[in-house]
Amino acid sequence: MALTHAQTDCAAYALGERVPGNVYAPANAAELTEILRRCDDAGEAAVLFGGHSLQAFGNAPQRFDAAIDLRGLDRILEHEPRNLTISLEAGVTVAKLDAALLAHGQFIPLDAPHPSRATVGGTLASGWLGPRRATYGRSRDFVIGATAALADGTLAKSGGMVVKNVTGYDLAKLYIGSLGTLAAIVSANFKTLPLPAARRVALAALPEGTRARAAANLAGLTREPAAALMVRGFAEIDGRPGAEGRLLVLLEGSRRTVDLSTRELRSALGSAGVPETRLLDREAGATFANALDAYVALVGERSATFRSGGSLDDVAQRAALLADAAAASEFEIETIEDLCTGDVVARISAPSTLQFRERLGEFEARRRAVCGGARVLAAPQRLRALLEGFSDVPPSLATMRALKGRFDPRSTLSPGRFVGGI
Amino acid sequence: MATMEPGLHERLIGALGTQGVLTSPEDLSAYAFDAFVEGELPAAVVLPADARQVSAVVRIARDCGHPVVSRGAGTGLCGGAVAGRGGIVISFARMNRLLALDSRNRRARVQPGLVNLELSRLVAGDGLFFGPDPSSQKTSTLGGNAATNAGGPHAFAYGSMSAHVLGLEFVDAAGDVFGVSLDDCGYDLTGALVGSEGTLGIITALEVRLLRAPAAVRVCVAAFGDVEAASEAVSAIVAAGLLPTALEVMDRTIVRAVEAHFAAGFPLDAGAVLLAEIAGDAGDVADWENTLAAIAREHGALSWRSAASPRERDALWASRKGAAGALGRIAPNYYIQDATVPRTKLPRAIRRVEEIAREFGLLVGNVFHAGDGNLHPLLLFDRRASGQLEAVAQAGHAILAACIELGGTISGEHGIGSEKRETLPLVFSDDDLATMARLRDAFDVTRSFNPDKIFPSGAVCGEVRAAQAAIPAGAWL
Numbered sequence: 029m030a031l032t033h034a035q036t037d038c039a040a041y042a043l044g045e046r047v048p049g050n051v052y053a054p055a056n057a058a059e060l061t062e063i064l065r066r067c068d069d070a071g072e073a074a075v076l077f078g079g080h081s082l083q084a085f086g087n088a089p090q091r092f093d094a095a096i097d098l099r100g101l102d103r104i105l106e107h108e109p110r111n112l113t114i115s116l117e118a119g120v121t122v123a124k125l126d127a128a129l130l131a132h133g134q135f136i137p138l139d140a141p142h143p144s145r146a147t148v149g150g151t152l153a154s155g156w157l158g159p160r161r162a163t164y165g166r167s168r169d170f171v172i173g174a175t176a177a178l179a180d181g182t183l184a185k186s187g188g189m190v191v192k193n194v195t196g197y198d199l200a201k202l203y204i205g206s207l208g209t210l211a212a213i214v215s216a217n218f219k220t221l222p223l224p225a226a227r228r229v230a231l232a233a234l235p236e237g238t239r240a241r242a243a244a245n246l247a248g249l250t251r252e253p254a255a256a257l258m259v260r261g262f263a264e265i266d267g268r269p270g271a272e273g274r275l276l277v278l279l280e281g282s283r284r285t286v287d288l289s290t291r292e293l294r295s296a297l298g299s300a301g302v303p304e305t306r307l308l309d310r311e312a313g314a315t316f317a318n319a320l321d322a323y324v325a326l327v328g329e330r331s332a333t334f335r336s337g338g339s340l341d342d343v344a345q346r347a348a349l350l351a352d353a354a355a356a357s358e359f360e361i362e363t364i365e366d367l368c369t370g371d372v373v374a375r376i377s378a379p380s381t382l383q384f385r386e387r388l389g390e391f392e393a394r395r396r397a398v399c400g401g402a403r404v405l406a407a408p409q410r411l412r413a414l415l416e417g418f419s420d421v422p423p424s425l426a427t428m429r430a431l432k433g434r435f436d437p438r439s440t441l442s443p444g445r446f447v448g449g450i
Numbered sequence: 451m452a453t454m455e456p457g458l459h460e461r462l463i464g465a466l467g468t469q470g471v472l473t474s475p476e477d478l479s480a481y482a483f484d485a486f487v488e489g490e491l492p493a494a495v496v497l498p499a500d501a502r503q504v505s506a507v508v509r510i511a512r513d514c515g516h517p518v519v520s521r522g523a524g525t526g527l528c529g530g531a532v533a534g535r536g537g538i539v540i541s542f543a544r545m546n547r548l549l550a551l552d553s554r555n556r557r558a559r560v561q562p563g564l565v566n567l568e569l570s571r572l573v574a575g576d577g578l579f580f581g582p583d584p585s586s587q588k589t590s591t592l593g594g595n596a597a598t599n600a601g602g603p604h605a606f607a608y609g610s611m612s613a614h615v616l617g618l619e620f621v622d623a624a625g626d627v628f629g630v631s632l633d634d635c636g637y638d639l640t641g642a643l644v645g646s647e648g649t650l651g652i653i654t655a656l657e658v659r660l661l662r663a664p665a666a667v668r669v670c671v672a673a674f675g676d677v678e679a680a681s682e683a684v685s686a687i688v689a690a691g692l693l694p695t696a697l698e699v700m701d702r703t704i705v706r707a708v709e710a711h712f713a714a715g716f717p718l719d720a721g722a723v724l725l726a727e728i729a730g731d732a733g734d735v736a737d738w739e740n741t742l743a744a745i746a747r748e749h750g751a752l753s754w755r756s757a758a759s760p761r762e763r764d765a766l767w768a769s770r771k772g773a774a775g776a777l778g779r780i781a782p783n784y785y786i787q788d789a790t791v792p793r794t795k796l797p798r799a800i801r802r803v804e805e806i807a808r809e810f811g812l813l814v815g816n817v818f819h820a821g822d823g824n825l826h827p828l829l830l831f832d833r834r835a836s837g838q839l840e841a842v843a844q845a846g847h848a849i850l851a852a853c854i855e856l857g858g859t860i861s862g863e864h865g866i867g868s869e870k871r872e873t874l875p876l877v878f879s880d881d882d883l884a885t886m887a888r889l890r891d892a893f894d895v896t897r898s899f900n901p902d903k904i905f906p907s908g909a910v911c912g913e914v915r916a917a918q919a920a921i922p923a924g925a926w927l
Binding site: 108109110111112113133134155165166168169176178182183184185186188189190191192193194195196197198199201202204205206210221222223247250251252281282284285288337338339340341370401403418420422423424425427428430431433434435446447448 | 598599601612613628629630636637638639641642662688689692693730731733737791819822823824857858862863864866874877878881883885886891893904
């Protein structure tokens, strides 16, 4: 069996300070299991790669001998549009998946940043959480089956191609969000949704003193938006930063609902003192995609981005605490407050890489004090050692360790990458 | 058995008090079966009041070498909540409260014994409801629903339990109490526990997602000449990208039984009836009904009407959910099967079910979650008639095999339990099952939680016994 083995581009797969000695690029499941078995036998630590877009997640691996690039597993295996299901290999890009579904008026709300690079397998393994999840559900809720390759070369499937299933354990749930530490997702089966007939982005600049009222009025809408983001900074989304920030609301549904929602939204914002709401119809998709990209976009090597999840009750408060922590470290901060999910995304930056590196430690101490559960979404690989992948430890860590022990007893897959050093 | 273990009973009573422990054979016998399977008499039944007591029970069971089986309302249909070989049954009848409601974030924290429908009733005042609605929802509990990843008619729009459980508190095999949550970092243990049929841990609390009640709801009834035509219409509705909140089909046998019992107004002359629910903005609902009705007519619908009042709507749903119970009028016994096929295969699956029933000389009633491709054929028979029980067992197995052949699977929402464990190898390879066993061993290497469930009896060490066509010895038909 020909195993692709390119020494030349190892640097492109560096994580933290570590550069792998080998890069493998399997073309199919059989080659992948063979590579995994060899790594497992040889005691080589292997890290799985997709489109590199979310590799800042988790800790830097403790050992890293081989990179396994899964982008060669790029086939759509089965697409039955009338059934609203699709099965595809892990290396298929999210853009390719989106295009295949769009042709039949369907979608899966993965909300992955950089969809032309991001792979379906990587998006699942990272446990990516998009802003539309309050409306449509999480990625995990759309996965109806999966095949995974374990470190010892075992190929195991679970679930199936049906939308309702309680036949055996739902192993896909374990792989989703595991950062590739339990098994390599080889293929995944999804249920899909029909695309809404209409989609609109409403943008509104928020004059001073209107933020709290605007947020409160939005919470009282009878027709709920698919996403509602209060943005400060992140000029790349729409080219209009605005000191007090602005509101980006995504409306999806029938034409009638979107029009009614627009009217209701305008009135809610008007009564909060927001004078103008700009509507984007044709550019709605592109603007929303810009927002998703912004979640993981860095300002050179002098920035990093965090996500703090939590209750809708304290979104503004968490954003303010993070802003205080940034100010105390003399960092710039840009924030996205998600008014549907409770997420706060914060990008901090310094004028220079040197200043950023110098002050990152003290900022981290402050951030942990005010926002302990926040996790890294994006960071320069060279600064990984300064950032904690997980600042909280789940109570059931012992069970998680036992799982790792059962699925990957030799710690071949990304050792140390996961919570608690798993 | 009960009188043979005074040590066990004393320890349980010491931990839970006399009101929390049942030991008399009469009491125990009430817990020896579910809605379908009759198992063994447990050594004891406990009714803990909180997670601490559950933990104490698990520790005592471990010390005494007893397996532990957790049980909600006992409405399961595949033996999941029945002790296969004695042991301690934990009933959650006393842990049945809503612990906290967070309307803003649309979450509720509940005890596992809270009845499914009760939760929706308790949060209705806040304009909220709970999505999954198994037909047993008037009696089945949220803990049991989570264990079997239950769905119900509205799973079509809202998904099964796993999409609605955001976190759990559970007692592990060592007796320790843990909280897991989708909000935590780490592996999705919540997702692993939901649908694991009580084999990984004992759920002592659930954090669930609530949904906002839609502005308008309409329930429509269409009559078709036969089940195939109704199934074709359902496939076409799904393929057209319409998202009703439920799409249910009942055949003539079921409709007649249901009408005799409930008189909700289903057409008696139809070969099959489609029950469709649409929810959303009032204007959308009116539009969608028109589109739905047009598709139904294209596929041979003989009539179409919508419920005129909320009362009529509720009556239609009550009779749909009470369908199985109404069958007592037709035959003394029935055997309900649960299988799922890709939605486009629904008409073929229904054809196969009818062929199989004919082949075995059995009357079949079809009532199913058509939108999800989830079949529930009910094989009707009289167990006193010689050979009928065997015919039912063989027909049931043939139906499962046919669904697998069509790309489907052997349980959509009831679970594997003890009933289908020997059929599991038709769906999964030795490697698949061995990988699932790794998950089980990570949680409970002693396999003391609900032993003899899900995994085929020969599955230890990768040996998988050939599947058998059998109804469990104690089936409650």
